[in-house]
Amino acid sequence: MRKVLIRTAVICATAAAAVAVTAFVVRRRRRINGRWARAGAVLKELEEQCATPVEKVKEVADAMTKEMHAGLESEDGSMLKMLISFVDRLPTGDERGLFYALDLGGTNFRVLRVQLGGKEGRVVNQQCEEVSIPQDLMVGGSDELFDFIASALANFVASEDEDFHLPNGKQRELGFTFSFPVKQTSIASGTLIKWTKGFNVNGTVGKDVVGELTRALQRQGIDMQVTALVNDTVGTLAGGIYDDNDVVAAIILGTGTNAAYVERADAIKKWQGPLPNSGEMVINMEWGNFRSSYLPTTDYDHALDAESLNPGQQIYEKLISGMYLGEIVRRVLLRLAVEAALFGDNVPPQLEVPFVLQTPVMSAMHHDTSADLKVVGAKMQDFLGISNSSFKARKLVVQVCDIVAKRGARLAAAGIIGILKKLGCDRPNMKRTVIAMDGGLYEHYTIFRESLLATLKEVLGEEASASVLVIMANDGSGIGASLLAASHSQYLED
Ligand code: GLC
Numbered sequence: 001m002r003k004v005l006i007r008t009a010v011i012c013a014t015a016a017a018a019v020a021v022t023a024f025v026v027r028r029r030r031r032i033n034g035r036w037a038r039a040g041a042v043l044k045e046l047e048e049q050c051a052t053p054v055e056k057v058k059e060v061a062d063a064m065t066k067e068m069h070a071g072l073e074s075e076d077g078s079m080l081k082m083l084i085s086f087v088d089r090l091p092t093g094d095e096r097g098l099f100y101a102l103d104l105g106g107t108n109f110r111v112l113r114v115q116l117g118g119k120e121g122r123v124v125n126q127q128c129e130e131v132s133i134p135q136d137l138m139v140g141g142s143d144e145l146f147d148f149i150a151s152a153l154a155n156f157v158a159s160e161d162e163d164f165h166l167p168n169g170k171q172r173e174l175g176f177t178f179s180f181p182v183k184q185t186s187i188a189s190g191t192l193i194k195w196t197k198g199f200n201v202n203g204t205v206g207k208d209v210v211g212e213l214t215r216a217l218q219r220q221g222i223d224m225q226v227t228a229l230v231n232d233t234v235g236t237l238a239g240g241i242y243d244d245n246d247v248v249a250a251i252i253l254g255t256g257t258n259a260a261y262v263e264r265a266d267a268i269k270k271w272q273g274p275l276p277n278s279g280e281m282v283i284n285m286e287w288g289n290f291r292s293s294y295l296p297t298t299d300y301d302h303a304l305d306a307e308s309l310n311p312g313q314q315i316y317e318k319l320i321s322g323m324y325l326g327e328i329v330r331r332v333l334l335r336l337a338v339e340a341a342l343f344g345d346n347v348p349p350q351l352e353v354p355f356v357l358q359t360p361v362m363s364a365m366h367h368d369t370s371a372d373l374k375v376v377g378a379k380m381q382d383f384l385g386i387s388n389s390s391f392k393a394r395k396l397v398v399q400v401c402d403i404v405a406k407r408g409a410r411l412a413a414a415g416i417i418g419i420l421k422k423l424g425c426d427r428p429n430m431k432r433t434v435i436a437m438d439g440g441l442y443e444h445y446t447i448f449r450e451s452l453l454a455t456l457k458e459v460l461g462e463e464a465s466a467s468v469l470v471i472m473a474n475d476g477s478g479i480g481a482s483l484l485a486a487s488h489s490q491y492l493e494d
Helices: 002-049 054-073 142-158 209-219 232-243 299-306 315-320 322-340 359-366 374-384 391-422 440-444 446-460 462-466 476-487
Strands: 096-104 108-117 123-132 172-178 182-186 189-192 224-230 247-253 257-264 280-284 433-438 468-472
Touching: 002 322, 002 391, 054 391, 054 446, 096 142, 096 232, 096 476, 108 142, 108 476, 123 142, 123 476, 142 209, 172 209, 172 232, 172 476, 189 209, 209 224, 224 232, 224 476, 232 247, 232 257, 232 280, 232 433, 232 476, 247 391, 247 440, 257 315, 257 391, 299 315, 299 322, 315 322, 315 391, 322 359, 322 391, 322 440, 359 374, 359 391, 359 440, 359 446, 374 391, 391 446, 433 440, 433 476, 440 446, 446 462, 446 468, 462 468
Parallel strands: 096 172, 172 224, 247 433, 433 468
Antiparallel strands: 096 108, 108 123, 182 189, 247 257, 257 280
């Protein structure tokens, strides 16, 4: 009798344990299913809010054209500054001599020397050096930043070899590519309107940037004259036209984004000076500051903007450019980690660090073609401290990258279409129209580039898009700045 009781008790206990395990498994499965359902909902919402169907692309393009007109009309007519560059003569190919260029606009700056040989010789020789800017100098004092740059330039000049010739008695001349919004007062002077792209150097806004650089060059004992101050878009346009006469505009898609194009001088209503003989003027649009109610934005974008160094500004840039795409993805992944436990029960601490996920890493994950998405796994381990991510989670990461990158690419295409419309080059049977492009985002992020080009075709149509060419103007802005230094040389009458 006792044996029977014990056996019954054992059976009951085993059954109870089995029921408990089953209940646990069911609960766990439900919890997991619940998590995936939540993750799916977050992704769906992102997809919907970032959607850029053709109609939307057209609306954004039209808004861009409209703002271009408004910005040309009056000084504060638009959030598009439409800055007058004072470049009314673009390179002809006749430029000769030794010129320098200094390219400041991102986390690295470059110094160049270029030996120009006229129509026959073209760019006879060039040398370039790239120096990365310590993070603290990007948000420090003006003298510290400009002294750092001038000292790198001093070392560069000191290392010159005999392939580069500066005729006796002539001063070295420099084209200064300064890739921030500047209100030019002449081809070689201008005051800084504001910093962008994570820079915020004290005491520089409203100052003449050429003055700042010239004083630093003097402190370093370098005898050099800045003969052209240009935005990187303007430099790229100059470099682009030097190679191809049909270039009408230049676009930068890198850390930041911007565009410049050749405008009819009489269309610049706010222009108060004498009309240039050429009848043309290059305009630096500063399109990164474009905004419109048509732009598809999300709570991630609003939070990114609010927490940035320049809230309320550069809204278009914050949706498109290399500085921000990875950061948007990080914000989405963080929400997925918090709300859907995408990477396990605990939120990975690294994922909470702003800007820890940079766009090149996002791009590497997005382009992962391995069957088990091992690049995604490795990058998440290396940059976000997330180990053992599930395949399903990695697939989701790729989807997030896809949504964010394609929205950026399609919006960038909308901007280009806006310019083409302004120039009347968006219709079939147009003459060959070339856009000079520069910037690491466009160059290295293949899916972004392909999506941008496909959008141009989709919106302009086969026929019109056949005459529009986007060419990579690698390093165009450096060469362009030295060409403009040459065409504005103090020795031109010699
Ligand atoms: C930022 C700057 C702009 C520059 C662009 C690309 O938008 O404000 O001047 O051209 O980045 O570097």
